[in-house]
Amino acid sequence: xxxxxxxxxxxxxxxxxxxxxxxxxxxxxxxxxxxxxxxxxxxxxxxxxxxxxxxxxxxxxxxxxxxxxxxxxxxxxxxx
Numbered sequence: 039x040x041x042x043x044x045x046x047x048x049x050x051x052x053x054x055x056x057x058x059x060x061x062x063x064x065x066x067x068x069x070x071x072x073x074x075x076x077x078x079x080x081x082x083x084x085x086x087x088x089x090x091x092x093x094x095x096x097x098x099x100x101x102x103x104x105x106x107x108x109x110x111x112x113x114x115x116x117x118x
Contacts, residue, residue, distance in 0.1 A: 039111045046106030050098040054091035058082060 058078045066072050073081070082090050 039107055039115075042106045042111035043103045046102040046104070047099045049102045049106070050095060053093075053095045053098055054079065056098075057091050057093055 055075065058075050061082060062073060062075070062078045065078075079091065
């Protein structure tokens, strides 16, 4: 079960890309302006700092751990 929790938690590795994707989508909705992923990430870092790319990492990691444990590990431990 611990391995499932660790694996689920590590599945949140793409949080910076998700933050940039969400930022990019919101900018398109507001301004109609589309930027590349790298440009969006660069703008986030220059405006708000490097740590802002990891906003929401804790809740995403906890959710992924929870889902992996209860949707993968526990059903495998149940008798057939």
